[in-house]
Amino acid sequence: MAESGTQDLLDLDELRAENGLTGRRHLLSLLVENRPGVLARIAGLFSRRGFNIDTLAVGPTEDPDISRVTLTVDGAVHPIDQVTKQLHKLVNVIKIRDMEPDKTVAREMALFRINAAADNRAEIIEFTQIFRAHIVDVSRRSITVEVTGTTEKIDSFERMVRPHGLIEMARTGEVAIVRARPES
């Protein structure tokens, strides 16, 4: 970086401005004050500014005064920079982290209730094993499976079981944490 008062030129034509679209999905991890109304402020901000939240997960952290809000936003549609700057303006939002995919451990949990008549029951049990999922409830007609993993893993489990008759699905939305650096 040039020092004060130096004469080297700067060509205006070389200046670039970014439009803010990154083209990928962003996972934002927010630390917020744990008090009433904070989630309403966040949700209200998104709707007022026309931003879409793809998934949203809220829960406590190690500090009882602070909650974590994890949300995913499509950076191809919304300038992520503008989203985070607007979020920062909320007085109750303490910290925002735009999680870098390769430095993040992210997980989602989902429950699937699947049609399980006698003829496809075995196959569903097999899928469950392949995906290292768990059967958490069984009836004569259906099986309920709990899957934990990346969003992609849950998406593909869904694709596998859908043809068998997916009766109901519930997903939590991703939660994430920064990956610890390998000890050197």
Add this chain to the structure above:
Amino acid sequence: MRAADALCEALNAEGVKHVFGIPGGASLPLYDALYDASFEHVQVRHEQAAGHAAEGYAKASGKVGVAFATSGPGATNLVTAIADAHMDSVPTVFITGQVRTDLIGTDGFQEADVTGITMPIVKHSFLVTDPAQIPDYIHKAFHIAKSGRPGPVLVDIPQDLSRMEIDYEPITGAPKLPGYQPNTEGNIKQIRIAAKALANSRRPVLYAGGGVINADASEELRELAASDRFPVTCTLMGLGAFPAPDEQWLGMLGMHGTRTANYSMDEADLIVAIGARFDDRITGKLSEFAPRAKFVHIDIDPAEISKNVPAHIPIVGDVKKVLPKLTGEYRALAADSSRLDEWWRRIEGWREQYPLHYEDTTDQEIKPQRMVEEMYRATGGDAIITSDVGQHQMWAAQYYHFAKPRRWLNSGGLGTMGFGLPAAIGAKVAMPDEQVVCLAGDGSLIMVCQEFATAAANDLDVKVFLMNNGHFGMVRQWQELFWDERYKSVEMGPSPDWVKLAEAFGWTGILCDSKDELAGAMKSALETEGPVLLDVRVTPNENCYPMIPAGAAARDMVG
């Protein structure tokens, strides 16, 4: 101490001298405490006016304006003023009574979820759930309202809580707000790049907004402009940040700005936006806005940067701190001033070819532009002018050449009719020694004319110069120009008799309908003691020009 009294103590500790409001059931404890308070409560006649008065107070003085209202309808009446303060970044604190805690959520009498209703239009809000929070919340509310990018903060206090006893201890030191730390310094590396960009620019424009006034940085803006004959334009909200009668002054920019200012933006190679937010009334058609320019954007609110127009050199910081650094860095580069000669020749050409103009009448009919020019003369160009919203507002912006900051108080972002009179009341309360004149529109003034009573009851020497064109003039203009002259609901008709109305409230009323008498009528209105309404009958169907039609580009200015 009773929590309501602690509230007053906290307000006192924040240096509050005046508040505006109307009492009610849920705020009875608060008003009981106000009975003994060391500051003054100005009783208005409608809560919206309390809000606008608080805004006028804040805009004129730079201090935080405060308004009180009761729960339910009292609080909802404040909503327009809160939205207005949000759009124009006015440091204000709104204190509302709320129903008792055991009634909250039950649709109790006069219950309205005012924190919920106002969530999108406040900088922050607090709903008191424990009476001991009150002093702390007030302290935080003031800090948030006036620091960073200023704005409205709401504190909602349930009736039962304000009656409880608490241990009150004066709070000292900065409030604890872990999620709120505005960055004020500005990144020096970015500032250096901006200085270099300026040094290499041949067609620069400084584009200043209301942020310069909020930051009290007019002096610093002038210094930067003076460092190299940089042309300066201001937004509607920025008028007065740079002295209007000046060699380097291009006039206001935007929809009703000067051709010189808009054409300069259009051809600029570098635009330095200072405390301005690229509103659509400035940019017109975004895709054709300043197509040749690179942008330096200086603002205390990072979210404004690249919101509407992507910035090439973003600088987050308080313009009062950033501008001197930029000026210093720029001076150190010792750039060759003569590179701007050609640009100035171009600008001078526009100035000569396209001055603001209107055709005056040859008879006694008063043109509205003439009225503003006369007003400028009559007040020596030095009054605090408030306005409503419409043509008269734009003509004031064009023809009253504001030389100093905090002299032009108007509703820019929200465009709230009825702002002028209550804002004038607030300004007069804040600055009793200044001449305060509201340039009112006839359509706007009638929305708030109950406030004549407030001025009379409080001996407030405000003057209202009513630009009476018998119309919602600005809407009439749009119907004429863009809706095939299908005039619908834009005539005001002959009523009311404004002079009689003013007199009914204890004001002096003066009518003026001839050009020769205008100067004299203004003089006597200004010299008459106490509040005066001057009803000036102007041309009923004059259009405000020049104009960038909505959604068009600066190049397509008409009129």
